[in-house]
Amino acid sequence: MPMQGFWEFLLSQQDKLIRQTISHISLTIISVLAAIAVGVPLGILVARRKKLSGAVLGVAGVLQTIPSIALLGFMIPLLGIGPAPAITALFLYALLPIIRNTFTGITGVDATVKEAARGMGMSQRQILFKVELPLAMPVMIAGIRTATVINVGVATLAAYIAAGGLGEFIFGG
Template sequence: MNLLGQFITDNRAKLLEQVLEHIGLTFFSLLLAALVAVPLGIFITRRQKLAGSFLGLAGILQTVPSIALLGFLIPILGIGVKPAIVALFFYALLPILRNTYTGIQEVDASVKEAAVGIGLSKGQMLRQVELPLALPVIFAGLRTATVINVGVATLAAYIGAGGLGEFIFGGIALNNTTMILAGALPAAGLAILFDQLLAFLQRGRVGKLRGKAPALLIGAAFLSSAYFWPQAYAPGWKAGFPPEFMGRKDGYKNLVETYGLQFNTTVLNNALMYAAVKEKEVDVISGYSTDGRINAYGLTILEDDQHAFPPYHCTPILRRGLAEEHPEVVDALNLLAGKIDDSTMTLLN
């Protein structure tokens, strides 16, 4: 726990930034899902033949693995916040849609008949009878969607959308349990906090909630904009680095200390870095000087004239037993020593 406390103290600014990004991703996608799912849920209660199709489609979206859905969205929307918001929107859709439909459907038929008997129109019956009675069930769907989105939002870091997943992925890459906990524990805390907040609102009387609807909408919009708060005060240039580069002492920390550069950094998977800089999603990446995509994408390698980074070389490593049993393999590999320079390796890549 001492290590965790020290890590949080040393990285409190970055942790706050990730928490704000996580809140923004969660609430913005949740707000969009609620604005779509609640009216759609009301609509399919009036069109019963369509209910099965819409609920089935939302259920299919819910079963698609998170990484697979993000991977599918990247070619369409690029990397960053857009595919993350869309994926979270899809995951929040089913609980809200299903609970809105179920809540209205479960309103007692005798209550509806009484509403018709006193002369209420369909719109009045919806606003004054069905929705108030269905509100607890709808809120249960919102609570479920919120908890799901807080968890799934950690994967947004995989595609450069930020959030608490940055520490989690960084900890996994560096085998650093402290870093993993620094991302996982706040995410769990946010899930509990938001669930309890919605439970508190759910316990309020319908009249109170209706009277505070404008304030609730403003609050939701305020939280949804939290993602963009850190960017408003970030340096102009945006850099995308893998978690290993961000976490190692000979990585980003050394770059800052040696050159005095400050970037608006985002964690990116190695496989996405080059596409990100090509599509101008980021301005700077930490690449491999022999990667073939440098020439293919017309990228420029910056010279490390201050020698911030030690030279890195690729070398084959064999299990000792294999080398002893098959010395001819060692002899064959040694024939390659000094034969492939950087330009040749770049072409081969």
């Protein structure tokens, strides 16, 4: 019998369920894409200038430790309610895994491979785009995947600040 009630609920709420699923996915995709756009260049920068790595990774790490509901609450006075504060908070949560994995991937490229590329006459830019990034890509993709999983979970809390998403069903229950 409980399964019958579940199917009835799905049928009666299917329009809202589709809208909230699209909203949830949109919040996640927008925030992760923004985090990739900022995090990958930052990861490359800190891989090139190791003195900055402690500060950049430290700030990103501190942002990751802020409880998600507190961060969303902190965003309300700054950005109001709705999708903007939710996307900003999700963006901040996605930064650490992307920056850290980009940094780790780039610094993990074997020095002899880079030296061989230099010996072939490649510029620093060519080495980055033709050697380091392709070799670092599996580690970078793992960071993006981690950031996406984090954001899918945290995006449920976006319903608290009227940003939509599947959290509406959780809090409505």
